Amino acid sequence: MPAAASVAENDWRIRLDGFAVVLGTDPHAAIREEIRRLCARFPGTYWRELDRARAYPDEFVRALGDGGWLAALVPEKYGGSGLTLSAATAILEEVQRAGCNGAACHAQMYIMGSLVRHASEAQKAEYLPKIASGALRLQAFGVTEPSSGTDTAALKTTARRDGNEYIVNGQKIWTSRVEHSDLLLLLARTSPRDELKKHTEGLSVFLVDIRSKKNAGLTIRPIRTMMNHSTTEVFFDNMRIPVSALIGEEGKGFRYILSGMNAERILIAAECIGDAKWFTEKSVKYANEREIFNRRIGQNQGIQFPIAKAYARMRAAELMMHHAAALFDAGKACGAEANMAKMLGAEASWEAAEACVQTHGGFGFAEEYDIERKFRETRLYQVAPISTNLILTYLAEHVLGLPRSY
Numbered sequence: 001m002p003a004a005a006s007v008a009e010n011d012w013r014i015r016l017d018g019f020a021v022v023l024g025t026d027p028h029a030a031i032r033e034e035i036r037r038l039c040a041r042f043p044g045t046y047w048r049e050l051d052r053a054r055a056y057p058d059e060f061v062r063a064l065g066d067g068g069w070l071a072a073l074v075p076e077k078y079g080g081s082g083l084t085l086s087a088a089t090a091i092l093e094e095v096q097r098a099g100c101n102g103a104a105c106h107a108q109m110y111i112m113g114s115l116v117r118h119a120s121e122a123q124k125a126e127y128l129p130k131i132a133s134g135a136l137r138l139q140a141f142g143v144t145e146p147s148s149g150t151d152t153a154a155l156k157t158t159a160r161r162d163g164n165e166y167i168v169n170g171q172k173i174w175t176s177r178v179e180h181s182d183l184l185l186l187l188a189r190t191s192p193r194d195e196l197k198k199h200t201e202g203l204s205v206f207l208v209d210i211r212s213k214k215n216a217g218l219t220i221r222p223i224r225t226m227m228n229h230s231t232t233e234v235f236f237d238n239m240r241i242p243v244s245a246l247i248g249e250e251g252k253g254f255r256y257i258l259s260g261m262n263a264e265r266i267l268i269a270a271e272c273i274g275d276a277k278w279f280t281e282k283s284v285k286y287a288n289e290r291e292i293f294n295r296r297i298g299q300n301q302g303i304q305f306p307i308a309k310a311y312a313r314m315r316a317a318e319l320m321m322h323h324a325a326a327l328f329d330a331g332k333a334c335g336a337e338a339n340m341a342k343m344l345g346a347e348a349s350w351e352a353a354e355a356c357v358q359t360h361g362g363f364g365f366a367e368e369y370d371i372e373r374k375f376r377e378t379r380l381y382q383v384a385p386i387s388t389n390l391i392l393t394y395l396a397e398h399v400l401g402l403p404r405s406y
């Protein structure tokens, strides 16, 4: 039967894609090579200076944008390159592996998914070509609030319909890159929670053009964090937005945001794997060079083993990441794999970071080695965009069939 044959074919293709990388025939070798060349223009000195000033890497983000890399996931029809998610993972992994920081712009890749999947044809035609060309930056994603945190369905920011407009009131926190973005994808409540049958309903997604809102109901306050991340608190005080800013159907926003989470998790896993490779390459080089007690420190198993263990964990996370991306690209369910890839990737990068500091001894703490900077940067991924605990609750409940714990 044709249907069964095509499922079998797809299954085989998924396995093939996953294994291609393992067997050394990386389908994205050319992408990796180009990203490596681009990143070589942004060495440690560039990132250190920005880190000290907590400044945004404008030049780096512009270079990625000009190269078309941030439009990787925008369909060709709208001026993007229409690449697969697997190809996008190669881009972000190489950025991190080169010692750069994709957090400055990674959201531009995955926020787009909400528009591609749920916006009207008119909205896509208006925004996607400009986003693809770099004329408009879509870097900001306003979901988290101070009082609701991980419990997204409890968020309180409201968008109340008033004729041809919505009036937005409330507050978001950790809205990253909003100062460097033209557009904000905003999740807000359009129906009171106590009037709903399902607690995940009543939320809506809006694409807000924030350029004209900065003195008109929108206040942004930067939050200084342990790493250079351009994150902020955002306050809405009677901010008026046109009805045309609504994406998809009113009240279905939670589902729309969830539908983009798998891509986000897989891309973050790729970044973590890139970080783990950067740390491990540094560790190996130093352990081979540094001589103490008239022998290379890498000769000691106490130095070798943590590096080797972190490497093994990275490779396992990498397999899961390729598997998740191949499932995603084949249009198959990949919630469990995307979550596991993100968790394993974040743990592997942290383990590699820890081994790298230990291998470098005191020099691991010196700014000019970049290790302490990357150490701070990679720590984030066990907390955001979703914390490890919440991934475990997902696996326990939805994969293993254990009772819901919250």
Ligand SMILES: Cc1cc2nc3c(=O)[nH]c(=O)nc-3n(C[C@H](O)[C@H](O)[C@H](O)COP(=O)(O)OP(=O)(O)OC[C@H]3O[C@@H](n4cnc5c(N)ncnc54)[C@H](O)[C@@H]3O)c2cc1C
Pocket: 140, 141, 142, 143, 144, 148, 149, 150, 151, 173, 174, 175, 176, 177, 225, 229, 231, 380, 383, 384, 385, 386, 387, 388, 389, 390, 393, 405, 406
């Ligand atoms: C630098 C940075 C950038 C960010 N950028 C963005 C952004 O651009 N847009 C955006 O919307 N958000 C952003 N976030 C928010 C991020 O997604 C949240 O911080 C993260 O989801 C955790 O939420 P929380 O901080 O409110 O923690 P909380 O929800 O308060 O949780 C605190 C701790 O308790 C644990 N916990 C909570 N409930 C349970 C449970 N039932 N079982 C077990 N453990 C539990 C959590 O895992 C966590 O470890 C960013 C955060 C940071 C730090």
